[in-house]
Amino acid sequence: MKTQLFTNTPENIIKTAEILKKGGLAAIPTETVYGLAADALNGEAVAKIFAAKGRPMDNPLIVHVAEFEDIERFALVREIPEAAKKLAKVFWPGPLTIIMKKGGVIPDEVSAGLDTVAIRLPSHPSARAIIKAADTPLAAPSANLSGSPSPTTAQHVMNDMDGKIDAVFDGGACGVGVESTVITLAEDTPRLLRPGKVTLEELREVLGEVELDSAVLNKLKDGQKAASPGMKYKHYAPKANVILLKCTDDEFTDYVNRCGGSGVAALCCDEDVEKLCVKYISLGKRNDYEAHAQRLFDSLRRIDGYGNIVTVYTRLPSTDGVGLAVYNRLIRAAGFEVIDLEKS
Ligand code: TXA
Ligand code: MG
Numbered sequence: 383m384k385t386q387l388f389t390n391t392p393e394n395i396i397k398t399a400e401i402l403k404k405g406g407l408a409a410i411p412t413e414t415v416y417g418l419a420a421d422a423l424n425g426e427a428v429a430k431i432f433a434a435k436g437r438p439m440d441n442p443l444i445v446h447v448a449e450f451e452d453i454e455r456f457a458l459v460r461e462i463p464e465a466a467k468k469l470a471k472v473f474w475p476g477p478l479t480i481i482m483k484k485g486g487v488i489p490d491e492v493s494a495g496l497d498t499v500a501i502r503l504p505s506h507p508s509a510r511a512i513i514k515a516a517d518t519p520l521a522a523p524s525a526n527l528s529g530s531p532s533p534t535t536a537q538h539v540m541n542d543m544d545g546k547i548d549a550v551f552d553g554g555a556c557g558v559g560v561e562s563t564v565i566t567l568a569e570d571t572p573r574l575l576r577p578g579k580v581t582l583e584e585l586r587e588v589l590g591e592v593e594l595d596s597a598v599l600n601k602l603k604d605g606q607k608a609a610s611p612g613m614k615y616k617h618y619a620p621k622a623n624v625i626l627l628k629c630t631d632d633e634f635t636d637y638v639n640r641c642g643g644s645g646v647a648a649l650c651c652d653e654d655v656e657k658l659c660v661k662y663i664s665l666g667k668r669n670d671y672e673a674h675a676q677r678l679f680d681s682l683r684r685i686d687g688y689g690n691i692v693t694v695y696t697r698l699p700s701t702d703g704v705g706l707a708v709y710n711r712l713i714r715a716a717g718f719e720v721i722d723l724e725k726s
Contacts, residue, residue, distance in 0.1 A: 386549040387540065390508060394551060399515035401548045402427075407434060409525040409539045410512050411553025412504040414477045414562050414578065415532040415679070416539045417446065417522030418547065419512075423456070425489030428521050432491070434546040437528040441611045442494035443521040444479050444502050444562070448513040453501060456519055457485040463567045465589055472588050475505035477558050477579040481566035492521050494611065498568045508553040524561055525550075531618050531679040531715075534559050538683060559676035560707045564610060565592065574598065575610035577706040579675065598710055599701070601718040617714040620682040622647070622691045624716040628698045629723035631668075637723060638695045645692035647685050661688065671704040678708060682715065 388394035398408045402419060405427040410419050418435060420427040422445045432439055445458060450470050453459055460483040469480055484499035493499050504510065513520050524532035525539045533539045536552035543550065563578035565585060573593040574582050585592045597613040627634055635657040638648045648654065648662040655664055663681045666673030685691050698720055699709040713720075 383545055383548065385540070385544050385547055387536065388549055388551045390551070390553055395508065395511045395515055398512050398549055398551045399517075402512070402516045402520065403518065405430075406548040407431060407546075408512075408549040408551060409533075409536070409543060409547060410509050410520070410522065410551050411506050411536070411556060412446075412509045412522075413506045413556060414504075414558045414560065415534055415556050416525040416536065416550075417444075417509070417520075418525035418539075418543070419446070419520040419522040421516065422446075422492055422519040422521035423487055423489070424518075425491045428489055428491040431521065431523060434543060435523065435526070435528045437523065438611075439491075440494050441523075442496055442498075442500065443492050443523050444500040444564075445488070445492060446509065446513055446520045446522055447501060447503050448510045450474065450503060452519060457487055458499060458501060458519060459483060459485050465567050465572060468588055469565070469585070470503070473580050473584075474503040475510065476503070477505075477562040478502065479562045479564045479576075481564065481568050481575070483568055498566070500564065502562055506553060506556075508551060512551065529617065529619060531620060531682040532561055534676075534679050538680070541683075555680075557676065559678060559680070560711060563707075566609065573609065575613070577704075577710050579672070579704055579707065581703045582706060583703065598706070599713070618679070618682070618711045619715045619717075620686045620694070622685050623693045624649075624682075624712065625693060625695050626698045626712060626716045626720045627695055627723055628720055633723045634695075634697055641693070641695065645690060647688065647691045647694045649681055649685070649694055649696035651697075661691070671700065671702070671708060674699065674708045675704050678711060 479502040481500045488499045527542045534556040558579045563580040564576035639659045642660045646660045651668040
């Protein structure tokens with residue numbers, strides 16, 4: 383299949399929407415990462431997403447709408463909980479996904495057999511324009527091959543999906559850089575399943591009690607069921623081995639320089655750069671967690687682009703604010719291995 387690469391024009395919004403209405407696949411920009419979209423109400427179209435990504439069929443998809451009213455208009459959920467209305471007022475349009483009990487129109491391909499559905503109202507103008515023009519909700523996981531870092535540019539999508547999907551709409555680089563925060567309201571107490579730009583602290587300000595799912599920070603134990611099926615897979619990993627170091631700033635640069643060699647790279651902060659003798663990519667200033675999130679996936683892909691990097695060292699991130707999202711992605715990229723230099 384020839385994959386068309388569309389520039390950001392009103393005509394191409396319409397062309398993308400037409401592909402989607404006909405049951406095709408198109409990658410679309412959102413403020414978090416690029417999504418691989420299909421008509422969420424068309425099970426056959428949605429099934430193609432899993433084939434293109436190589437995604438396990440038991441991993442459900444997020445349904446994207448252009449307006450809050452679309453949730454009722456398309457009867458996507460059984461009922462909208464009060465807590466969802468409160469969250470929507472503060473965080474939508476934006477990088478928050480809310481899980482609710484699903485309505486009967488949701489195909490099994492979307493919900494992977496669960497009785498819930500994840501809904502998001504993105505803020506990216508092109509995403510909303512495409513959903514509006516298609517006049518149907520869009521199911522869209524991140525537009526990467528399953529297991530590799532999520533795409534934050536149209537070029538990343540082309541690298542993974544060229545020849546596998548109908549079109550890629552180029553809306554520029556994504557501003558947030560990590561996927562949306564996922565919260566479930568389908569149980570008694572709201573629970574954060576995946577951290578993102580909308581932080582745990584911010585969710586608690588609106589809802590009061592919000593639990594943190596144990597899979598956000600920890601590896602699932604053998605046999606433990608994942609509340610969010612995506613959490614059980616090794617994710618976000620570049621081809622190079624990611625190793626997380628728990629250490630002081632001086633220990634970090636000293637350790638990486640000692641490991642040095644052509645196959646080694648550091649994923650570091652601006653403040654480290656002068657002290658490093660190995661290849662590096664900086665995520666930004668040390669305490670600028672939003673910059674780290676924005677650059678994370680692009681940096682992981684660039685490290686693979688060097689071709690010869692076997693090991694990439696980085697610090698164990700802070701879990702404060704948006705730091706928690708970076709921590710959650712990196713600990714998975716590293717297969718939960720952390721070297722604690724403070725103990726050794
Ligand atoms: O920012 C984002 O959320 C991007 C853009 C494209 O919107 N999408 C995205 O989708 O990251 P995906 O499929 O890569 O991640 C969705 C996550 C997965 O971990 C999945 O298991 C979880 O949300 N999820 C989806 N529906 C769910 C449900 N009904 N119950 C529990 N978890 C669900
Ligand atoms: Mg994904």
